[in-house]
Amino acid sequence: MKTLETLGEVITTDVLVVGGGIGGLVAAVKAKEENPGLDVLIAEKQTTGWAGKATKIGGFLAFLKPGDDPDTFIDFQVRSCGFYLNDQRTLTKYVHHTNEAVQQFADWGARLAKTPDGALLSFPAFWAPGFSMTLIDIDLMRPIRARARKLGTRFLDKIHVVDLLTDGDRIAGAVGFDIVTGRFYILKAKATILANGSCGYKVRRFWVSGTGDGVAAAFRVGAEMRNAEFGNLYGHTVFQDTDSGMVGCEHLVNSAGENLKQKYLPGAGPAGVFLPIQLAIGMQREVVEGRGPIRFAPPPSEEVAHKPPVELPKLEEWMRRIQERERQYGLPSEAQREIGAPLHGETSCVKVDQDMRTTLEGLWAIGDASYAGSAVAGAMPSPPGISPGSGVMYAVISAAWAGPSAARYAAEAGPPEVDGRGVETLKQEVFAPLQREGGVQPVEAISALQDVAAPMKYNLRRSKDRLEEGLARIEAVKERLPELQAQDLHYLSKCHEVRSMTLCAELTFRAALMRTESRGFHFREDYPETDDANWLKWVILRRAGGRAGGGAAGQAGDHGGDIELSTESIPIGEYTVRPK
Amino acid sequence: MTDNTTGLWVKEIKIDLDGCTGCKSCMRACFVDVIRWDEESRRPVVAYPEDCVWCLACECACPEQVIEVVPEIPAPLRSSY
Numbered sequence: 232m233k234t235l236e237t238l239g240e241v242i243t244t245d246v247l248v249v250g251g252g253i254g255g256l257v258a259a260v261k262a263k264e265e266n267p268g269l270d271v272l273i274a275e276k277q278t279t280g281w282a283g284k285a286t287k288i289g290g291f292l293a294f295l296k297p298g299d300d301p302d303t304f305i306d307f308q309v310r311s312c313g314f315y316l317n318d319q320r321t322l323t324k325y326v327h328h329t330n331e332a333v334q335q336f337a338d339w340g341a342r343l344a345k346t347p348d349g350a351l352l353s354f355p356a357f358w359a360p361g362f363s364m365t366l367i368d369i370d371l372m373r374p375i376r377a378r379a380r381k382l383g384t385r386f387l388d389k390i391h392v393v394d395l396l397t398d399g400d401r402i403a404g405a406v407g408f409d410i411v412t413g414r415f416y417i418l419k420a421k422a423t424i425l426a427n428g429s430c431g432y433k434v435r436r437f438w439v440s441g442t443g444d445g446v447a448a449a450f451r452v453g454a455e456m457r458n459a460e461f462g463n464l465y466g467h468t469v470f471q472d473t474d475s476g477m478v479g480c481e482h483l484v485n486s487a488g489e490n491l492k493q494k495y496l497p498g499a500g501p502a503g504v505f506l507p508i509q510l511a512i513g514m515q516r517e518v519v520e521g522r523g524p525i526r527f528a529p530p531p532s533e534e535v536a537h538k539p540p541v542e543l544p545k546l547e548e549w550m551r552r553i554q555e556r557e558r559q560y561g562l563p564s565e566a567q568r569e570i571g572a573p574l575h576g577e578t579s580c581v582k583v584d585q586d587m588r589t590t591l592e593g594l595w596a597i598g599d600a601s602y603a604g605s606a607v608a609g610a611m612p613s614p615p616g617i618s619p620g621s622g623v624m625y626a627v628i629s630a631a632w633a634g635p636s637a638a639r640y641a642a643e644a645g646p647p648e649v650d651g652r653g654v655e656t657l658k659q660e661v662f663a664p665l666q667r668e669g670g671v672q673p674v675e676a677i678s679a680l681q682d683v684a685a686p687m688k689y690n691l692r693r694s695k696d697r698l699e700e701g702l703a704r705i706e707a708v709k710e711r712l713p714e715l716q717a718q719d720l721h722y723l724s725k726c727h728e729v730r731s732m733t734l735c736a737e738l739t740f741r742a743a744l745m746r747t748e749s750r751g752f753h754f755r756e757d758y759p760e761t762d763d764a765n766w767l768k769w770v771i772l773r774r775a776g777g778r779a780g781g782g783a784a785g786q787a788g789d790h791g792g793d794i795e796l797s798t799e800s801i802p803i804g805e806y807t808v809r810p811k
Numbered sequence: 812m813t814d815n816t817t818g819l820w821v822k823e824i825k826i827d828l829d830g831c832t833g834c835k836s837c838m839r840a841c842f843v844d845v846i847r848w849d850e851e852s853r854r855p856v857v858a859y860p861e862d863c864v865w866c867l868a869c870e871c872a873c874p875e876q877v878i879e880v881v882p883e884i885p886a887p888l889r890s891s892y
Contacts, residue, residue, distance in 0.1 A: 302890040434889050436864035438818055440842050472885035518892040561884045572891050575883050685889040721844055721859055
């Protein structure tokens with residue numbers, strides 16, 4: 232048997248953080264602050280402090296300002312957003328940590344919106360009672376990266392972490408490869424925190440980095456998944472030709488000039504920037520029935536509000552550039568521009584408890600890896616459907632719980648044993664697409680996956696027949712994964728992203744097929760009613776038979792194995808907010 | 812509106828290497844590995860323009876302002892309908 236050292240670069244650490252976006256940075260900082268003596272390592276596919284989604288658009292932070300009413304907000308969040316599929320204990324804990332998280336940003340030196348006299352600018356959340364909003368600039372990660380570095384966190388950039396290592400029933404770190412040099416890395420860790428995001432199937436341009444690598448890796452080693460059916464966010468209406476604009480819901484019309492909000496949400500109040508599911512389904516119906524394309528037709532007095540209301544220089548500069556580019560290279564101003572509702576996806580189903588521990592010893596999952604799985608959102612994709620300002624907030628708050636929890640565990644735990652044979656198998660699997668001549672190119676597989684994940688007829692306006700049709704198409708992609716071919720290391724990374732995305736799609740579709748009712752963002756045309764008598768339950772998914780053997784995640788050709796589905800009753804009797 | 816037939820989000824990424832100081836800011840700012848580093852010339856290289864989504868983070872990060880990303884419009888955005 233080969234020793235680990237002959238297989239690749241072996242790095243031993245106490246706490247391994249996978250992902251160097253906002254969540255990973257905060258988790259590292261909090262682990263170090265909990266126990267400065269521990270070694271903390273961030274492994275990031277691109278560059279720590281610039282990676283992920285927090286710097287893309289961003290801006291809003293939603294929080295409980297002193298004087299706000301948490302009970303009113305939680306009541307609204309459970310009844311009108313999560314439809315009782317929330318873990319109300321974690322949601323309550325989250326809400327009560329939001330103000331502290333905003334203060335923490337200020338302490339770190341991130342630029343928050345200010346009033347003329349220098350106080351924090353805040354305003355009532357336009358989408359929920361009892362909650363407030365503020366704004367933060369898009370360079371928010373820079374001071375946190377500096378803080379992490381000052382505390383002695385090690386950064387390992389350009390490392391694509393592919394799979395998790397196991398020692399018996401415990402997670403023992405991860406393996407991955409350098410996307411520039413091709414070096415294989417064996418990262419042995421006492422505690423591992425997944426902070427590498429959700430899956431967006433590379434549909435929307437600012438979300439292309441979210442490929443569900445952590446979700447898939449956790450599933451492959453046997454972690455449980457929860458609320459996977461809510462990996463179907465169609466969150467915004469945008470100009471289809473640019474994937475930008477965020478035109479809202481008020482002034483959408485069909486080809487006959489009918490206002491779609493009045494048609495599908497008669498009598499509803501202001502809809503905000505997020506797209507309600509009834510309207511999304513209505514838009515799809517309009518186009519399918521020949522009344523498209525959908526256009527944005529605001530009254531002449533109203534313009535799309537692009538400019539942030541306060542001085543956040545980096546955000547303003549970025550918006551100015553985007554708008555200039557659209558003016559210069561975009562469609563002529565007289566063009567009739569189609570409005571689309573592109574898929575965000577946000578499959579984020581790693582099941583976690585109140586400290587962000589997964590169901591596996593030694594493994595935590597935070598931010599968009601576990602937003603749905605934490606059940607903070609309930610029957611909504613993350614950020615929970617109509618709750619702008621919660622994506623960054625959930626990332627930093629879940630990180631602030633996971634970091635210290637993982638640090639305490641690592642301080643007590645012995646060093647993990649990692650079996651060389653299992654690692655050798657993983658290494659073969661990691662590099663296999665480079666060895667193949669010919670085969671399936673990752674871009675072809677991504678396109679085939681988008682053909683299933685993106686259309687609303689499969690992923691939003693669901694039915695048994697269409698979900699099964701979608702699953703057959705996902706199966707067809709899955710069958711060809713062993714033929715994926717990479718021309719170089721950049722494309723090798725893409726091959727592994729395809730593996731992750733295929734598994735995420737399957738998790739979402741299988742969970743959606745099991746839930747025979749409609750609730751929140753899960754709409755079944757064949758079961759249009761919400762069924763509280765039978766479905767106050769979470770759908771739980773795990774790999775059939777637990778994890779693969781061999782001391783590591785998988786054998787060659789391991790693409791997740793069979794999925795075992797079950798349900799877990801929600802302890803609604805123990806919660807404050809219950810169906811009336 | 813004509814459809815995007817290229818499957819690409821950008822037409823071109825221009826880096827004026829005469830004005831570039833080789834600080835690597837653009838490479839760090841890229842969240843999808845479009846820009847790589849050329850050890851020989853000590854300058855960035857646009858290695859994977861096919862993955863650029865004109866987030867413009869590289870442009871914003873460049874202290875010399877020598878980068879310009881030219882978008883492809885209409886975009887290859889997968890329709891939900």
